[in-house]
Amino acid sequence: MSAEPLLTEYPPSRPAPARANEMVSIIRSSFAEVEDDAEELAKHFYSLLFHLAPETRELFPANMVVQRSRLLRALVHVVQMVDHPDELGPFLSQLGRDHRKFGVVTKHYNAVGGALLGAIAHFLGPGWTPRVQTAWTEAFNVVSHAMRAGADGDTGPACWLGRVVGHRRLSWDVAMVQVQTGQPIPYHAGQYLSVETPRRPRLWRYLSPANAPREDGIIEFHVRAVHNGWVSRAIVAHTERGDTWRIGPPMGRLTVDPDSGRDVLMVAGGTGMAPIKAILETMAQRSDNPRTEVFVGGRRWEDLYDFASLRQLSYTNPWLNVVPVVEEDEGISGAEHGTLADVVTRYGAWKDHDALVCGSPSMIRATVSRMLVAGTPLDQIRYDPFTMD
Structure with a gap:
């Protein structure tokens, strides 16, 4: 499948309510048909992506197991939230800002769209009808527009460099790591950040700061070494003072609304x-x-x-x-x-x-x-x- 026809409008028009409901129904039902093959679908997606845009291969780690599982979580989340635009919109906007650290440009979104629709079409087989193709194409146009708008509207750094100033075991499998950035990262308590460590290059891991923002730029992370966790096990066992981390923009909307009255x-x-x-x-x-x-x-x-x-x-x-x-x-x-x-x-x-x-x-x-x-x-x-x- 070619990627070029995907991005037909910028920005895409908002579908009428009846049409939007039909799109949501088609996306959910067609995704349910391929969900059992999700792991193979993810492999096929990356194979198509690296064929359509070979330069994107260097953005990913040599071992793709973690990246494939992350794609599936993102895809499932979008499918689940596709009819909740007030929640999905901010998530996609943040995701677009986060992807600035990779140097993602418009042609990469085209390639991702072509690979995603191509992978779903491959596993749906005869179920990939013109109506299904139209629904997924429209949905991806909305997703890509929201992500690109979020990226284009962000004037801050694509990522920050931080130096490890503290590392201490809190238990046998949990470590506290303190990282100090040159300038404070504008996150709020409850958000999470993507980090890349020197021992696991190109394997980004999402971590939530355990402290409110500080003027000195020190962020405290609590990391558990999970089973088969390439990044978490390396952080807990091998992080040293002086290590340089790359940290992406803040994401997430976990917070307490002081005005809710509850x-x-x-x-x-x-x-x-x-x-x-x-x-x-x-x-x-x-x-x-x-x-x-x-x-x-x-x-x-x-x-x-x-x-x-x-x-x-x-x-x-x-x-x-x-x-x-x-x-x-x-x-x-x-x-x-x-x-x-x-x-x-x-x-x-x-x-x-x-x-x-x-x-x-x-x-x-x-x-x-x-x-x-x-x-x-x-x-x-x-x-x-x-x-x-």
């Missing part, structure tokens, strides 16, 4: 404590805050590697209550027992709360699903899609 629920699993800690640190600087309940969970007590600092924060801020949750250590006193999904929904439906959920993709899926069943309104739950290697 109390706040925060659910954090593992290193999902990092963005929660940064948000709480920011809130502690204000004089007036909503009542905030924080559930921090792990399989064992030692997985709650930074619980002491959160508990200390609760001692000095009466609006804050922190509840530890463990799955396996039933003998631990002073902690709730079970999964985070179990414990949080055991406490109630949280209908009058704004909820923030941070952790691994599986933990987020399980917790959000249980909360929805319990009666928590979907539009009051916030989480970000990219959290792991």
